[in-house]
Amino acid sequence: MAAPRSGQRSRFTVMVLVMVCLTLITIDTKANGGGFLMMVRSNARDVLAPAQSGLSQVAQPVADFADGLVNAGDLKAENRRLRDENGRLQGEVLQSADAQRQLTALLDLNKLEVVKDIPRVAARVVNTAPSNVQLTVEIDRGTDDGVATGMPVVAGSGLVGRIASTSGTRSVVRLITDPEMNVAARLAPSGVLTSVKGNGAAARLRAQEIKPDQVVGENEAVVTSAIGGNYPDSIPIGRVVRAEAMAGVSYQRVEVEPVTDFGRLEFVSVLVRRGPSGPAARVAGEQP
Amino acid sequence: MIATVLGRNGRVLLLILGVILLQGPVLDRMQVARAHPDLFLLLPVIAGLVAGPGEGAWVGFIAGLAADVPLPTAFGLSALVFTLTGFAVGSIVQTLIEGPWWVVPLTGAVGTAIGELLYVGIATVTDQSLVLRDPQAVAYIVVVAGMGNAILAIPVAIAMRWAVDTEPTSPGMA
Numbered sequence: 001m002a003a004p005r006s007g008q009r010s011r012f013t014v015m016v017l018v019m020v021c022l023t024l025i026t027i028d029t030k031a032n033g034g035g036f037l038m039m040v041r042s043n044a045r046d047v048l049a050p051a052q053s054g055l056s057q058v059a060q061p062v063a064d065f066a067d068g069l070v071n072a073g074d075l076k077a078e079n080r081r082l083r084d085e086n087g088r089l090q091g092e093v094l095q096s097a098d099a100q101r102q103l104t105a106l107l108d109l110n111k112l113e114v115v116k117d118i119p120r121v122a123a124r125v126v127n128t129a130p131s132n133v134q135l136t137v138e139i140d141r142g143t144d145d146g147v148a149t150g151m152p153v154v155a156g157s158g159l160v161g162r163i164a165s166t167s168g169t170r171s172v173v174r175l176i177t178d179p180e181m182n183v184a185a186r187l188a189p190s191g192v193l194t195s196v197k198g199n200g201a202a203a204r205l206r207a208q209e210i211k212p213d214q215v216v217g218e219n220e221a222v223v224t225s226a227i228g229g230n231y232p233d234s235i236p237i238g239r240v241v242r243a244e245a246m247a248g249v250s251y252q253r254v255e256v257e258p259v260t261d262f263g264r265l266e267f268v269s270v271l272v273r274r275g276p277s278g279p280a281a282r283v284a285g286e287q288p
Numbered sequence: 289m290i291a292t293v294l295g296r297n298g299r300v301l302l303l304i305l306g307v308i309l310l311q312g313p314v315l316d317r318m319q320v321a322r323a324h325p326d327l328f329l330l331l332p333v334i335a336g337l338v339a340g341p342g343e344g345a346w347v348g349f350i351a352g353l354a355a356d357v358p359l360p361t362a363f364g365l366s367a368l369v370f371t372l373t374g375f376a377v378g379s380i381v382q383t384l385i386e387g388p389w390w391v392v393p394l395t396g397a398v399g400t401a402i403g404e405l406l407y408v409g410i411a412t413v414t415d416q417s418l419v420l421r422d423p424q425a426v427a428y429i430v431v432v433a434g435m436g437n438a439i440l441a442i443p444v445a446i447a448m449r450w451a452v453d454t455e456p457t458s459p460g461m462a
Binding site for chain 1: 308309310312313316323324326328340341342345346348349352355356357358359360361362363364365366367368371372375378379404407408411414422424425426429432433
């Protein structure tokens with residue numbers, strides 16, 4: 001048992017430290033994304049970046065080995081899934097000519113904008129959030145490369161998220177799986193407008209405010225909508241895996257499986273574009 | 289030799305620097321359903337265990353400030369959570385006399401669970417919108433991060449005992 005004096009000293013220490021922490025939180029919150037503390041964080045991130053990148057490369061085999069051990073079950077399941085997928089795709093190749101015709105018709109019909117026309121900055125994902133309760137990743141591009149808060153981020157498969165904060169050489173991307181994310185979207189090809197909300201890392205996204213009388217097909221694609229001006233039109237978000245209209249509820253419960261595998265992100269593109277109120281424009285309906 | 293040159297505070301800072309360099313490139317990738325071990329949180333837990341509540345609070349404060357650097361939430365949030373976690377774990381284990389070996393991983397798991405829950409609770413109170421609050425998702429993270437940190441607890445305890453230079457008389461360390 002510790003001596004009473006030692007216990008008192010510990011309590012005094014923790015009280016002082018708690019007050020310091022609360023002061024820091026207050027100062028940082030009041031500065032609202034700027035100020036001295038943000039500058040210190042920014043510079044510290046930039047100083048650590050080369051060391052972390054170097055270590056990341058050195059530790060890659062170790063990390064891959066550990067990842068293989070930890071996720072062996074997932075990899076086996078993924079292998080099975082890919083084998084099934086391969087068989088299905090071989091069947092679909094036979095229908096590709098017709099599918100190509102349908103795709104062309106769909107593109108013409110909806111006049112989809114293609115994101116490749118938008119200036120972009122390619123970036124490597126260098127870290128996920130060290131905290132488990134924050135759904136963010138860190139990329140190796142920052143304000144020096146033209147990246148700014150609020151810019152959309154995409155991977156080869158579809159929407160990843162948007163820039164939450166930046167320093168000179170690094171940026172933090174808030175993922176669309178974050179429950180505070182709310183992305184203007186529409187179903188394709190039906191065109192039903194919705195907003196897609198994150199629901200946690202391991203859960204499906206939710207497409208909101210779809211009325212019970214609106215027809216939602218299983219496997220229907222969900223893409224971004226340009227409404228609000230915060231995202232380019234037609235970036236794939238996911239596919240509808242479940243739609244359920246429940247009695248007495250104003251809207252359907254629509255679950256969306258994201259097209260992006262957030263657990264294996266390696267490269268992303270930041271779409272360098274300005275919304276109607278500048279790059280820091282908040283996503284429509286999204287909380288600060 | 290190095291231990292003598294660095295001194296106690298230098299060794300603790302060296303340990304935290306090691307965690308800064310290891311957490312992102314290595315441990316963040318060891319994910320089970322998107323949750324991973326959290327060495328930043330484990331440090332104050334183990335410091336509280338091997339060196340008492342005061343040391344747990346100090347190590348938590350420094351590790352928390354380091355963890356706050358890349359996070360988009362308010363600077364000081366992790367420091368506050370980790371300070372309280374280190375102090376709480378240190379205060380709780382002071383009531384234990386020398387225990388069996390499994391006290392260390394158990395403390396690592398329970399302390400991590402306390403820390404993750406404190407993180408969400410304080411983030412909610414201080415209105416940090418970037419922090420996950422869904423109860424099911426948080427419960428899942430508590431379990432996965434707790435188990436991961438339980439596995440890492442013994443090597444971290446050995447490193448922390450080296451850093452704070454204590455005799456192996458803490459629970460589970462004898």
